[in-house]
Amino acid sequence: MKFWKMNGAGNDFLILNNLEEHIPEEAFPRLARTLCERHLSIGADGFMVVEAPTQGGDYKMLFFNSDGTMGEMCGNGARCICRYGCEAGLAGEVQRVETTAGLVTGERIDQRRYRVRLNDPTTIRLDCPVEVDGVTYPCAYVELGNPGLPHAVVPFQDLREADRDKLRELGRKLRWHPAFPKGANVNFYELIGEDQICEHTFERGVEDFTYACGTGTGSVVTVLTLQGRVSGHNVRAQMPGGELVIDVERDGDRITDLYLTGPTNIVCKGEITDEELSL
Structure with a gap:
């Protein structure tokens, strides 16, 4: 069973081409749980499977979290799989990727940078206060795609100096x-300059912080753009794993296009030989 391991701004993934491997779909959740385990296997935040397209795309991407649950979409994963698709000969430099949340378009910027058009925001609640342990947090809530990928957007002062364990809890x-x-992916953010944010995301399905979250960054910038706090153009997000860039196009209060740009890295290519793995 051949695989690639890639990361996008530190958000790391395993990629399996099922056009070649022909593994039954019911095995994918177990494969994700097993292969994403960092001590007993290869380790990753997510597991992506390439399948044949059914809706006019170049190919289909199935995304699984490290706990085996299926995710609707993953922005950094989409950027990585676009590079895979280009280099594996599945698509050209501009491509259409089918996801559970809808069609995603991607393009090659240079050898390592890829840009994807994220799924449209289908739900936006700018005022969604949430109480935890007697403290009310002025959250916003965004879903991208249909079915929607849920994101809570949470301002947090002095985020870079925050106690990691308390923030995780x-x-x-x-x-x-x-x-x-x-459930929700929880995106803590702080404005640190003009069109610059710092962000940490606690990801649903990973159940911990990840080094980056592309759809989370898109959700944060969607909220800040509609609130008039960022321009929506070339907004830079500093994540633990690197920098992501978001561009927003809008028509009044409606977001019409949401773009994510960032780095990709092919960490390794290999063959899974796990003697304890059964399909």
């Missing part, structure tokens, strides 16, 4: 809060 409580029936 708060992220966990917000992730499971009943205000978010689907």
Whole structure:
């Protein structure tokens, strides 16, 4: 079973081409849990499977979190899989990727940088206060795509100096809060300059912080753009794993296009030989 391991701004993924491997779909959740485990296997935040297109795309991307649950979409994963698609000969420098949340278009900027058009925001609630342990947090809530990928957007002062363990516990409580029936990816952010933010994301399905989250960054910038706090153009997000750039096009209060640009890295290509793995 051949694989690639890639990361986008530190958000790391395993990629399996099922056009070649022909693994039954019911095995994917177990494969994701097994292969994404960092001590007993290769380790990753997510597991992506390339399948044949069914809706006019170049190919289909199935995304699984490290706990085996299926994700609607993943922005950094989409950027990585666009590079895979280009270099593996599945698509050209401009491509259309089918995801569970809808069609995503991607393009090659240079050898390592890729840009994707994220799924449209289908739900935006700019005022969504949430109480945790007697403290009310002025959250916003965004879903991208259909079915929507849920994101809580949470301002947090002095984010870069925050106690990591306390922030993780708060992220966990917000992730499971009943205000978010689907659960939520929790995006803590701080404005640190003109069109610059610092962001940390506690990801649903990973159940911890990741080094970056592309759809999370898109959701944060969507909220800040509609609030008039950033321009929406070339907005730079500093993540633990690197920098992501968001561009927003809008028509009044409606977001018409949401673009994510950032780096990709092919970490390794290999063959899975795990003697304890059964399909």
